Amino acid sequence: MGSSFSFLISQENYLAAPSPVPGLGDLPESCAASVLVYLDPPEICKLAILNKAFNGASSADSVWESKLPKNYGSVIQRVFGESDVFSKDLRKRDIYSRLCRPNSFDGGTKKVWLDKRTGKTCMSISSNGLAITGIDDRRYWSRIPTEESRFHSVAYLQQIWWLEVDGEVEFPFPAGSYSLFFRLQLGRAYKRFGQRLCNSEHVHGWDIKPVQFKLSTSDGQQATSQVYLKELGKWIYYHAGDFFVADSSKSTKVKFSMTQIDCTHTKGGLCVDSVIVYPSEFRKRLQRF
The missing domain is CATH 2.60.120.260 (Galactose-binding domain-like)
Structure with missing residues (x-):
């Protein structure tokens, strides 16, 4: 079985040298991030597994800042008050993820969350x-x-x-x-x-x-x-x-x-x-x- 399988693979596949033409994997993270800001969060997560450049860019604060409500700081203050749930060094991606959960406030009588796809x-x-x-x-x-x-x-x-x-x-x-x-x-x-x-x-x-x-x-x-x-x-x-x-x-x-x-x-x-x-x-x- 093993020899039969090897026979199906051409010798050229073993001897082929790396392509001199740059590919998506050579894209700088900053460029990848400038693309991701135009996509919705589910699409960003899908592209994160494409290659190293998109994986790194998918965590960039600049990408997730564009998905958060412009007044997300006021939203956090209203819902969480003085709680230390959101530390100062927390990534914007993690803030977005936390705000997408149904978060209770006003004694548990109200819940607020961001729509995962739109951030609304x-x-x-x-x-x-x-x-x-x-x-x-x-x-x-x-x-x-x-x-x-x-x-x-x-x-x-x-x-x-x-x-x-x-x-x-x-x-x-x-x-x-x-x-x-x-x-x-x-x-x-x-x-x-x-x-x-x-x-x-x-x-x-x-x-x-x-x-x-x-x-x-x-x-x-x-x-x-x-x-x-x-x-x-x-x-x-x-x-x-x-x-x-x-x-x-x-x-x-x-x-x-x-x-x-x-x-x-x-x-x-x-x-x-x-x-x-x-x-x-x-x-x-x-x-x-």
Whole structure:
């Protein structure tokens, strides 16, 4: 077998001298880095295994500085405070990697992370971080543990006359356009014999009047939308509105709410998981309403 395999390899392959023509492996790291700044992070990681030049350039601070939000220092301060998680000599690549994880702040009621591909800022606010009318009265609301939430619990409404859920966040959002969604589900999901099922026992009242979503910002932006809640047993992202951040050097306060305060009828059977803030360009990732 060995002699047969050797026979397939021409003698020229053994005697060939190194090519005098420069290749990608001879590219200076500085030149490779100037190429990588135009690529997104996953592409940079792929090229890092191409050769020594690209491998070295893939760790350059200049490359990863271009991927971080311009105000990433303010983001770190808001989320981590005086923590020593980020040492002064930490490479920009490592800072980017850490910020791409869901990082909790405000007592664990909020999480923020960078999208790995684009470096855009995303945020999730748990139901525990929202002001829900009647949440402490178990006749109306209860907290339910679940694996279907990144916060491991949701607020479940059994029945109420006056639905009001309010929240706000103040954060140094990088400049850009953002969309805000409420993640809701009609019915209570559970598992039986490994199959996901939905208990619709308390679901009622949502087809009579629409739910109203509102959004406002500290610089005067406002948005309002109304939606009937219809689909049962599925997590839906209900679009509340959009806002734009022009100045990333200061924090933007965003207030938002979900209400259905027509007291002519009761409503119930609603799971409130969280509020999501995504770059507006990501809306295609979520269902539109």
